[in-house]
Amino acid sequence: MGRKLLLEHINVPDIHTLAVYRQQGGYRAVEKALKSMSPEDVLEEVKKSGLRGRGGAGFPTGLKWSFLAKPEGVPRYLVCNADESEPGTFKDRYLMTHIPHILIEGMIVSSYALGAHTSYIYVRGEMMPQIRILEKAIAEAKAAGLLGQNILGSGYSLELYVQPGGGAYICGEETALLESLEGKRGNPRIKPPFPAVSGLYGCPTVVNNVESIAATVPIINDGGEEYAKIGIDRSTGTKLISASGNINKPGVYEIELGVPVEEFIYSDEYCGGIANGKRLKALVAGGSSVPILPANLVAKTLTGGDRLMTYESLADGGFQSGTMLGSGGFIVFDEDQCIVRNTWNFTRFYRHESCGQCSPCREGTGWMENILHKIEHGQGSMEDIDLLWNIQRNIEGNTICPLGDAAAWPVAAAIRHFRDEFEWHITHREEAQQHNYGLAHYADPLEPVAQ
Amino acid sequence: MLSIKENQPVVFSAELLAKFGEIVSRYPEGRQKSALLPVLHLVQAEYGWVSTEAMDAVAAYLNIRPIEVYEVATFYTMYFLEPRGKYTLEVCRTGPCCLVGAERIMKHIEQRLGVRENEVTTDGLFSWRGVECMAACGYGPVLQIGPEYTFYENLTEESVDQMIDTLRNKAQHEA
Amino acid sequence: MAEEEVKLTVTIDGIPVEVAPGTTILNAARQIGGDIVPPAMCYYSTLEGSGGKCRTCLVKVSKGSEKDPRPMPKLVASCRTTVMDGMEVQNISSPEVLDARKSVVEFLLINHPLDCPVCDQAGECKLQDLSYEHGVAQTQFEFRKRTFEPIDIGDKIQLHMNRCILCYRCVYVANQLTDGREHGILGRGDHAEISTYIHKGLNNDFIGNVIDVCPVGALTDKTFRFKNRVWFTKPVDAHRDCPTCSGKVTLWYKGAEVLRVTGRKDEYGEVKEFICNTCRFETKKTADWILEEPTPVDHESVISANHYYTFNPPAVIEESKKLQEANEEQLARTERLK
Numbered sequence: 001m002g003r004k005l006l007l008e009h010i011n012v013p014d015i016h017t018l019a020v021y022r023q024q025g026g027y028r029a030v031e032k033a034l035k036s037m038s039p040e041d042v043l044e045e046v047k048k049s050g051l052r053g054r055g056g057a058g059f060p061t062g063l064k065w066s067f068l069a070k071p072e073g074v075p076r077y078l079v080c081n082a083d084e085s086e087p088g089t090f091k092d093r094y095l096m097t098h099i100p101h102i103l104i105e106g107m108i109v110s111s112y113a114l115g116a117h118t119s120y121i122y123v124r125g126e127m128m129p130q131i132r133i134l135e136k137a138i139a140e141a142k143a144a145g146l147l148g149q150n151i152l153g154s155g156y157s158l159e160l161y162v163q164p165g166g167g168a169y170i171c172g173e174e175t176a177l178l179e180s181l182e183g184k185r186g187n188p189r190i191k192p193p194f195p196a197v198s199g200l201y202g203c204p205t206v207v208n209n210v211e212s213i214a215a216t217v218p219i220i221n222d223g224g225e226e227y228a229k230i231g232i233d234r235s236t237g238t239k240l241i242s243a244s245g246n247i248n249k250p251g252v253y254e255i256e257l258g259v260p261v262e263e264f265i266y267s268d269e270y271c272g273g274i275a276n277g278k279r280l281k282a283l284v285a286g287g288s289s290v291p292i293l294p295a296n297l298v299a300k301t302l303t304g305g306d307r308l309m310t311y312e313s314l315a316d317g318g319f320q321s322g323t324m325l326g327s328g329g330f331i332v333f334d335e336d337q338c339i340v341r342n343t344w345n346f347t348r349f350y351r352h353e354s355c356g357q358c359s360p361c362r363e364g365t366g367w368m369e370n371i372l373h374k375i376e377h378g379q380g381s382m383e384d385i386d387l388l389w390n391i392q393r394n395i396e397g398n399t400i401c402p403l404g405d406a407a408a409w410p411v412a413a414a415i416r417h418f419r420d421e422f423e424w425h426i427t428h429r430e431e432a433q434q435h436n437y438g439l440a441h442y443a444d445p446l447e448p449v450a451q
Numbered sequence: 452m453l454s455i456k457e458n459q460p461v462v463f464s465a466e467l468l469a470k471f472g473e474i475v476s477r478y479p480e481g482r483q484k485s486a487l488l489p490v491l492h493l494v495q496a497e498y499g500w501v502s503t504e505a506m507d508a509v510a511a512y513l514n515i516r517p518i519e520v521y522e523v524a525t526f527y528t529m530y531f532l533e534p535r536g537k538y539t540l541e542v543c544r545t546g547p548c549c550l551v552g553a554e555r556i557m558k559h560i561e562q563r564l565g566v567r568e569n570e571v572t573t574d575g576l577f578s579w580r581g582v583e584c585m586a587a588c589g590y591g592p593v594l595q596i597g598p599e600y601t602f603y604e605n606l607t608e609e610s611v612d613q614m615i616d617t618l619r620n621k622a623q624h625e626a
Numbered sequence: 627m628a629e630e631e632v633k634l635t636v637t638i639d640g641i642p643v644e645v646a647p648g649t650t651i652l653n654a655a656r657q658i659g660g661d662i663v664p665p666a667m668c669y670y671s672t673l674e675g676s677g678g679k680c681r682t683c684l685v686k687v688s689k690g691s692e693k694d695p696r697p698m699p700k701l702v703a704s705c706r707t708t709v710m711d712g713m714e715v716q717n718i719s720s721p722e723v724l725d726a727r728k729s730v731v732e733f734l735l736i737n738h739p740l741d742c743p744v745c746d747q748a749g750e751c752k753l754q755d756l757s758y759e760h761g762v763a764q765t766q767f768e769f770r771k772r773t774f775e776p777i778d779i780g781d782k783i784q785l786h787m788n789r790c791i792l793c794y795r796c797v798y799v800a801n802q803l804t805d806g807r808e809h810g811i812l813g814r815g816d817h818a819e820i821s822t823y824i825h826k827g828l829n830n831d832f833i834g835n836v837i838d839v840c841p842v843g844a845l846t847d848k849t850f851r852f853k854n855r856v857w858f859t860k861p862v863d864a865h866r867d868c869p870t871c872s873g874k875v876t877l878w879y880k881g882a883e884v885l886r887v888t889g890r891k892d893e894y895g896e897v898k899e900f901i902c903n904t905c906r907f908e909t910k911k912t913a914d915w916i917l918e919e920p921t922p923v924d925h926e927s928v929i930s931a932n933h934y935y936t937f938n939p940p941a942v943i944e945e946s947k948k949l950q951e952a953n954e955e956q957l958a959r960t961e962r963l964k
Contacts, residue, residue: 075479087545087584118479125492125529126585128600161477166488166527168814169583183487183513185526185811190678190706201482244547244588251589288546288584331547331588345546349583355526356792356811356818358679363733366816370769387766394729397700398681503824518810521823525812 002256003230005218005238006211010098016133018140021101027146029220033109034154037220042113046216048224050236055081055172055209056287056327057402058311061216067196068114069204077205078116080107080213081177082123082130085169087288087349088329091240092210094252096123096130100137104160106213108146109220111158114206118159121210122177125164134162169353173401174207175199176355187357188401209327211240231257235310239328241270246334248272261285261307261314262299265332278334281439282418285314286326288346289406291413292339293323295443304448319413335439339421340432343414344372350407361404364395368411375422378429385422389415418442461508467497471512483513487523491530496598500531528582529597536571536578538618540564541595542606544581547588552606556592557581559608563615576622577615634711638662638685639719651704651715652683656894662717663894665727665756667734667841668793669705671896676798677705680791681730682756686723689714701726724760731760736767737816738842739788746784747843749856749928752895753791774819779809780827782848782907783837787819790844796820796836803900804830820844831870834906838889838897849907850878850886857928859885861921866914870902876921877912884910893924 009015009024021027033042047062068076080103084092096103103121111119123131138160141147149157168186170176175189178200199205215237219227228236235257244250247265249272255264264270265280274280280295301307302321307314309325316322333342351365371388374380392408399405415422421440425432463471471490478485490513494505501524510517524530531539542557560579564572571578587593590604594611596618603614633644636654639662645654653671655663664685669677677683683705687698692712701723704715717723735757742748774787792811797820800807808828812821822828828836836845859878866873878886887906889897909915923929943949943957950957 084586085584086586088547088588090586090588090590093586120477124586125488125527126582126595126600128598129602132599159477163477163485164489164492166491166523167529167582168527180488181485182482183484183515183523184519185522185814190703192708201479242589244591245550250591329547329588331550333550337550342546342549345544345549349545351815352583354815356813356815357794359681359730359733359791362792362816362818363736366772367733367736367767367769390729394726394733398684398726398730400678400703516807518807518823522810522812525823526814 002254002259003238004254005227005230006095006102006214006240007099007252007254015099016097016101016137018101018137018144021099025221026101027105029217030105030108030146031152033112033220034152034156039113039115042109042216042220045219045224046113049215049219049227050224050231050234051212051215051219051227052234052236052311053209054211054215054239054327056086056289058325061208061212064196064208065110065114065206067194068206069197070115071204075118075203076114076116077200077203078107078111078114078119079174079177079181079200079205079207080119080121080210081172081174081207082121082127082210083165083169083172083177084127084210084327085124085172085353086327086329087346088242088244088284088331089287089327090242090244091252091328093127093130094242095210095214095240096127096134100130100133101141102214102217103134103210104137104141104147106216107160108141108151108158109216110206110208110213111160112156113216116206117157118161120161120163120181120200122163122165122171122181124171125166128164131162131164138162168355169349170355170401170403173403176401177207178205185355187355188403190400232308232310233312235312235325239309239325241309241328241330243271243330243332245330245332246275246278246337247332248275255309257308257310259309260299261309264309264330265298271330271332274332274334276334278336279439279443280332281335281337281442282333282339284323284329284331284333284410286324287329288331288349289402289409290324290326291319291322291409292333292342292417293321293413294417295439296446297321297417300446300448302446302449319409320416323413336436338376338436339414339418340372340376340425340437343411344369344376346410347372347407350403354403354407358400358404360395361399361407364391364404365407367391368395368407372411375425378425378433380422380426382423382426384426385415385419459504461502461504463494463508463512464497467493468512475513484515484519486513487515487520488527491520491524492598495530499537500534502532534571537576537622538578538596540577540579541582541585541597542579543583543585543587543591543593545584545588547584548591548593551591553592556594556606556608556611559611563612576619634709634713636709636711636713636715638715639717645709647708649709651685651687651702651707651709651713652677654709655704655715655717664704664717665752665759666705666894667752667756667791668795670795670798670839671894672898672900673795673798673839674802676793676795678703680734680793682727682734684723684726684730686716686720687713688716688720728760728762731756732762732766734791735761736765737772737788738791739771739773741789744852745786745789745843746846746851746856747789747840750895751843752841772816777821778825778827779822780829780848782834782903783828784846784848784851785820786844786846787821789842790820791842792818792820793841795839795841796845799835799839799900800828800830800833803832803835806830829903831902831904832900834903835889835897835900837906838891838900841895847886847888847906849910853885854880859929861923861929863890863918863921864915865918866905866909866916868902868905871905872899872901873905874899875901875905875915877915877917882912884912884915890921 014020051061052058171186176186180186195205301316351369356362392411396408421437474486506520592606664683667680684701685704691710
């Protein structure tokens, strides 16, 4: 049984209330930080913890904080990114629904470390129930003197607000989120300048994911070094994994980074195996934008080692035979699933969510969707597969923000690993409309390759 | 739920204006445009949709150009720019939900309500549409219904039928 | 004590240039001039905040700076990336850049109507030039092109949304030159469009400048619509004492008739002094203007094809006495008009 840092008390009745949360040791981190630590001390602990951004990019949180510009007389902002929208990811929803105070506690500690006196939690608009939960929790915290003026007599003041989005995946990109928070269209900004220098209202700003913020609570309580003891190498601490798709026990799991992927899928502690006695065909390990892996690259890396749930191990083999931990959106595909159809579905998603600012993404995502739709519906040609490959290659790396890459990678990986399934859709047009390609050879063991 | 006649200027109630005011107070002086998204949500909750006249009134209230409101309202998917059914069923249509039957559920809703996507039933009660990932992939198939975005998870044909019946009864009760 | 002016050195395609801090790669390249200047479809030097969107000006930074020589991991938009001292940039010397540019042009064209035969912008269209230089002859796009419902934005400006490449320049014009923007970008993704949302004519004093900044035929002059092809008209610089703007314009003549008035564009197609609607739409008689001289036109432009005022002798003439004698008359005229 792995250690639980964020979800330790998740099954305690009424843990969403301030009273119960405090009974379970909640807001100790606020007391500790505000009363006995300087903002620099807090930053130091977060650095020591090795915490990496839990929203997808995996950038070290402490390092991100240390970039924050601190000009005299200019306010600084902390904005929490709760615009959780990456297909396959629903951990932040879970955390905010069941244990909202850990996010609020993390916001207070983090805002204190950054010297922010007004902070915002930007929640996607569809999560109106979670917005209500957070608003209520903030009111409770404020009434208890944990927010507002002179918190716990420490002299530190903080106002915390919840901001709803309006329905746009792109607002998960931090500069699009800031634009949206300023009441504008969610067009990502052209960088530089980065938010650390010019963010919300042109002021220095840090944008962090819900889970990253929440993780600062155990980091302050137990110390950064304790946190860093969990996990492997540069993948420290625990991570919330959102497990979905064809598994027996979909849901949110907190794992110690380093759990073998195979164990995560098949053990009863986590996903409980593939549903309905089916076999595994493919896995998207970190949200829809990371490369999809065929079954035979899931449990073992190409060099024959166990594939682990860490940033490094999932990325082992690069995009040729690896993927990314991303946001921890773990989507499992059984043998009855069609990779072509799913790739079309994901691409339609990115087309729908492209902001339309820059040409490769605006035009390329729609073009890819058209071609995938054609192949899926039995109208494709072999040239279409090559064309698709070229389009994704021309989008990748050439756009303003990472949405272009996010749209390109799933297409590239699907073609890379499942090309024969695409070809089958073209050579067996009518058959492909009747049934799926099935598991084919995708679970056949691969000969380990020497490095 | 009120309805707005075309070309009639919209006057917000004192209650609504008080809510707007509270939202505006969350931002620094001169940054009242930040209130735009939350204010539009309140407008939609009040009127059922966001009319041009309502957007113009919001622009006047926030002291911004009307086009700035139109740009935002058309960018985000949650704002209804034309009237919808009292209950709009928004079904997730993205990958993970499709792995567990979202497409089947959408087909069922279409048949059950007898209207196509984005159309309104003749009694004005229901409309439906597919939406992109709602970040609830482990509970799929899922749907939500505004304005409070009530959430229905692990949908089956039966549970959808039951939900529609309940909502219909509720509406008849209210009428 | 006067502070010494700091200059940064950047090398673009092997050519070094000294620029002031804060200069972008694109503007550094423009200081060098010639073939190594990246094309720009959305950047516009006189419009603050413009650029970064079209991705045609992507370049490779093979050395970040003297201090940090690491190359940048991705191609960067040269119009929005500032120069560092010792930076080395590859534009036309990088196959990767040319490849990316070619693909951007393809992306811009897949949904473009390619209706150049009936487009008033033809002949002075940046997308046309770009496609000629970087495009491919055949399309790989086999789907129905995206179209928009036509909307009327007034009696002076014609909007053809199908041609738009969403450079946002016209939005910046309305924000920065007029006192109240009436149009903007609506919708998102591949159905984002320029619109007023409600039926509305644009009639601010300076709104006509959206025509000049539009790189394609999306916003054209309704008073010039279908009057003539631009290459049959002759541009002449002129000015008038205008109470609203600088009054410095280019008049586009066909015979003795002024068909069109525009701002004066530089070699990159940019207007430095914007003009008012009165100068543009209401003053179309020669008598309204004090004529200066024929507008200098890039000799590669189709506009100069029918333009006899200048003669750009190929280098070979300069080396050959015989050819100089044969072209005596033309050379003399060119000298006169210089």
